[in-house]
Amino acid sequence: MPVRPPAEVDLTADLVRALLTDQHPDLADLPIHLAAHGWDNATFRLGADLAVRLPRREAAARLVEHEQRWLPELARRCPLAVPTPVRVGTRTAAFGWAWSVVPWIPGTPAADDPVAARTPWAADLAAALHALHVPAPAGAPVNPVRGGALTGRTHALEARLAAGHLDPVLPDARDRAHALWQDALTAPPWPGAPQWVHGDPHPGNLVTRDGALVALLDFGDVTAGDPACDLATAWLTFDATGRARFRERTDALAEQSGAAPDPGRWRRAAGWALVMSSAMVAHGDDDAVISAIGHHAIRELLPG
Known part of the structure; x- marks a missing residue:
């Protein structure tokens, strides 16, 4: 059976905190824990109301960029809640792809x-x-x-x-x-x-x-x-x-x-x-x- 593609980077709460400290330090002290590990992205819960979404492999990196570019426009059209990025993370030496801070939608x-x-x-x-x-x-x-x-x-x-x-x-x-x-x-x-x-x-x-x-x-x-x-x-x-x-x-x-x-x-x-x-x-x-x-x-x- 085919299996989920392996992650190409070790995504941890420590990495997320380091990225936040570097680019969004006002969020870096919030509690962080892994919420979901999908095929393309991992999602970490950030405090009570936010989440951090990061690609777990290079093939998915452009997908996060698409969300950052187009979700603000699409969210205005959609009558349902949409996790539009509220902060944008850029590539660094520690993590080579774009990433996002998005709302955590309870449910x-x-x-x-x-x-x-x-x-x-x-x-x-x-x-x-x-x-x-x-x-x-x-x-x-x-x-x-x-x-x-x-x-x-x-x-x-x-x-x-x-x-x-x-x-x-x-x-x-x-x-x-x-x-x-x-x-x-x-x-x-x-x-x-x-x-x-x-x-x-x-x-x-x-x-x-x-x-x-x-x-x-x-x-x-x-x-x-x-x-x-x-x-x-x-x-x-x-x-x-x-x-x-x-x-x-x-x-x-x-x-x-x-x-x-x-x-x-x-x-x-x-x-x-x-x-x-x-x-x-x-x-x-x-x-x-x-x-x-x-x-x-x-x-x-x-x-x-």
Whole structure:
């Protein structure tokens, strides 16, 4: 099984404190402890209300820079809380990449909530993504694995299917996966200009509090492209009931906005959901939460 890429630098609370002492000394005496260690970034809790977000490998360093550049603009559009950097850290001899101080948003990852409990805020997520999905300006990042033509993901998906990564989820799913993928590839393409795309709005990047959706996290994959990529969350996050509400609100908002018809929207979104969930299952031995999201989505996409 593939595993999470190893960290290329030893990220510790002592390193974070040293960086703060050097660049933001007024924050350096706050308590620091590791809160999350993801594939691309590590997050350290800083006092009660802040966090420090640092890339853990060179491939992720540009992602932090994208967040620093574009999140202030995107946060103004999003009706949910967004961890916009409040301080910017620059590269030094001790740490060779940019890093950020961001707000700590209290709540629970939606991935920890029962799937059925997510239905009440399905329309709120649709509205938040609709607010983000506006034409991206020149100079917006272009992510090679998010928001582009689905054909670019065929090789990666076929490799996962051939390796049998979906078999433990649904032993007879391979033929259905191929059929879904072909349907997604032949769907009408996105008819508009590239739009802002979050890139990774799965339930691990959504925060809930008291049964409500309150925040959208981790814009490291932010890109200009096809907004159907974000709509993959319909399968990653919801069951059939929640997905129906999410789709209904998404379609209604698109119609109200006067946008050009997009008849291939949900077929392409299903293709993106298959790409993402197959990757999540392939890495399941390394991250139980991501694996569970992938298993759920595959069962929603490819019911028996």
